[in-house]
Amino acid sequence: MGAGDTYFLCPSQLGHCFVIAFPGKVTNGLTGRHLHKTPKRIDSHPGSYNRGEKPRKSGKYDLSEHPIYLGKRESSTRQTMQEYIGFRNFVKGVPVNCSIGKDAWCGEGSKHQRPLNAGRKGLPCVETGAPDISANASRRAVLDAESAQRMWGERAAMALCLAAGGLSGVLAEADDATITASSSSMFTLQNVLFGLLAATLGLILLLNLKGKKLKLPPGPPGIPIFGNWLQIGDDLNHRNLAELAKKYGEVCMLKMGQRNYVIVSSPEVAKEVLHTQGVEFGSRTRNVVFDIFTGNGQDMVFTVYGEHWRRMRRIMTVPFFTNKVVMQSRFAWEDEINHVIKDLTASKEASTTGVIIRRRLQLMMYNVMYRMMFDRRFETVDDPLFVKLKAVNGERSRLAQSFEYNYGDFIPILRPFLRKYLAYCQQLKDKRLALFKEYFVEERKKVLSTRGSGGGEKAAIDYIFESEQKGEINEDNVLYIVENINVAAIETTLWSIEWGVAELCNNPDIFKKLRNELDSILGRGHLVSEPDLPQLPYLGSVVKEVMRLHMAIPLLVPHMNLHQAKLAGYDIPAESKILVNAWWIANNPEHWVEPEKFNPERFMDGKIESSGNDFRFLPFGSGRRSCPGIIIAIPLLSLVLGRLVQSFDLYPPPGVDKIDMTEKGGQFSLFIKTHYNMVVKPRAD
Incomplete structure (x- = not known):
């Protein structure tokens, strides 16, 4: 991870922190407010976002009371640093487990770590779909049956933890200036896709649990991350889209990755797009x-x-x-x-x-x-x-x-x-x-x-x-x-x-x-x-x-x-x-x-x-x-x-x-x- 990386602090209602790394500005993961304009590496000083600098307050949470860590709030400075090192290893490809429960945390590498769902019976570990970044590396999630029925905050934390498991593998190999190969593996398309799958599954879980249900146009069912891309392919030509119209009607929707495509195939709806609501639909799409x-x-x-x-x-x-x-x-x-x-x-x-x-x-x-x-x-x-x-x-x-x-x-x-x-x-x-x-x-x-x-x-x-x-x-x-x-x-x-x-x-x-x-x-x-x-x-x-x-x-x-x-x-x-x-x-x-x-x-x-x-x-x-x-x-x-x-x-x-x-x-x-x-x-x- 480079000096320009961002660490999102995502406190859950259980009193634990989930830290997710992204390139760019440091942002409070809950409030979305920027903490620092020019973040520096954080591994030089435990509990601080900038080298030798006392953490600042942001929004509802006093970051000086919540140093970066992956365990309980009352963890000692030594434990905080050790568990942070565990997290740093986590994003570099060291095997990591993720659980949701009373003592939920993400990370491994400290002798002070608590066992997964200590003293409780959980479901078997399942693959989260994260990439195999280093030799024998894996990402696993233990979903506790009792925990899964808990409040929204716990389920949101689980989703974020799943997302972190997927994204970290991708970001661990993304240099902030150039995308290069790490010593243990190459930044390949396969790695990215697996990481995206894990991240998306977690975010889908998070988003589907809350939010207004939209009445979207009909269309073929898609799959996470890719949507309909693998089914439809790249060739969105007029004849292929005409076949979709025959099946799904005058208005249908395709989810091409993260892009929504709405296909209009009748004179009546075309008039609505081009004339009746000409201002609403009058802009142009952008692409790279x-x-x-x-x-x-x-x-x-x-x-x-x-x-x-x-x-x-x-x-x-x-x-x-x-x-x-x-x-x-x-x-x-x-x-x-x-x-x-x-x-x-x-x-x-x-x-x-x-x-x-x-x-x-x-x-x-x-x-x-x-x-x-x-x-x-x-x-x-x-x-x-x-x-x-x-x-x-x-x-x-x-x-x-x-x-x-x-x-x-x-x-x-x-x-x-x-x-x-x-x-x-x-x-x-x-x-x-x-x-x-x-x-x-x-x-x-x-x-x-x-x-x-x-x-x-x-x-x-x-x-x-x-x-x-x-x-x-x-x-x-x-x-x-x-x-x-x-x-x-x-x-x-x-x-x-x-x-x-x-x-x-x-x-x-x-x-x-x-x-x-x-x-x-x-x-x-x-x-x-x-x-x-x-x-x-x-x-x-x-x-x-x-x-x-x-x-x-x-x-x-x-x-x-x-x-x-x-x-x-x-x-x-x-x-x-x-x-x-x-x-x-x-x-x-x-x-x-x-x-x-x-x-x-x-x-x-x-x-x-x-x-x-x-x-x-x-x-x-x-x-x-x-x-x-x-x-x-x-x-x-x-x-x-x-x-x-x-x-x-x-x-x-x-x-x-x-x-x-x-x-x-x-x-x-x-x-x-x-x-x-x-x-x-x-x-x-």
Whole structure:
């Protein structure tokens, strides 16, 4: 145990003390008050918390009258020290017994120790589940039959003693600066899990004996510590959660380690989360990886609901998310799509063996957004800066969507095992932000300084700079805004375009019907533009059907309630992670006819919009935390699909009947598994 360790003093109603060691501040285990801000080692002076210092009073208990010990209060100083040494050995892995009774105590190593339940008949010793820290070490608990029926205080003490037995083995090997191996054993995952099991069993006993019973949503039964993690696994994808909804209903709960997950699977309850109780459930969950990538919530998309979010959303709306921005940007969008058409037309491979069209569409999406943000574009897919940018953004997406870090989020005490992973995330974040700053933010500031005020059209980042100059945000906020656009705008729209092109290729009848609409309303030779979109209902229906069947963010961005709340008649514990399974709501046969089929006709009546007016269809969410990027994504997706259909005939590659539509997803995404090869021939008719 290091100098930064904390010893919790937990007096029981029997007049005995239970001491439990934790890293951090010294705290009175009963009152929760801090005793000292900077604790030091206590083994140098019996009965004192700091070296040579007289103990202070805290709350109800006079610590000078209750020196640290593991026996009776009237123990001598010598006995106190000996029994403390016994406790120190206890947390270092020496065999220890734990009993509850008249002379209950935890510890071994003193000749003055009293026999377990001296003179009384107790139950056989049972394993508490503590780790085998040193050779032949064990943790045992003797639960006296008579003692077990005693007052609450005794049972609480038993629970704490069990918890101490488990946690001490873990903490004995946890250095306050680094997690290292002890001389007798390694700090392994197995040790931690066994220790956690003992600790949790004790705490469960303690908590279940007292406290208000909540009416929680139904869900599969879990096991201590792990909850449903071992049953469900890491892959909390939309299809697995849909199966849970079929069994447990429109609201169900999963206990993933220490995290509560509430799964919402009906339009009615989704409306309650996103709209009716939008403030209550309007926050965002935090986890160790997203805390790194967002600077502990300095961005907009993943920050908690509050003043910072409102300020960031207001600052981002003017340069990115208004009709005026769309009207100003549409010419650049159409120009970038024309570059795609030109490159595909000139490619011999495209019309013969085929090309991976995603590569060219990815360059288009980066150019669309970087022209909006910085008035910058990349000429080719081989542009060194584009290659570097694409690489760091792709790695960021992979890490954030990975299931590798879930165990550290589910069971926080396991986070030491994530140190290398989190260190790598931190390095990547620093590298990305440095790239944004050096090549884009600072370069744009140089352009503005040479151009002067009033010269040229404003880029989106110019408005962000103005907010920075006013003191509304700082430089880090500027960089995290750029980070959000790279993650939330570019990749998600690209996934939808890729799904849409594949569906049109695999459904030639729908492809032909869409082309006929474009030709009949716009005429041959007139490529669709943004003002034309309201006149093209079938194109709009195709776009909606792509997003319904292949929702880019199938569970939406997770919501959270900061405080305990009610939902559909159930109690929702504070800080629960709320997952709205928008994909299942949009693919549930109870709400949709043949939902597995790609059928744009279902949207032709025009009653269901993408903005969330109908809670059966929520590709962008709804309410306060809905995605503001809808104002860019819908017209851009429509223009790309429309112009490709007007310009090319699309076919699977030679020897293949259909494009492989197998899906793949992380925790926050749904994209096509294989970036397909496609034959793109200039239109023949």
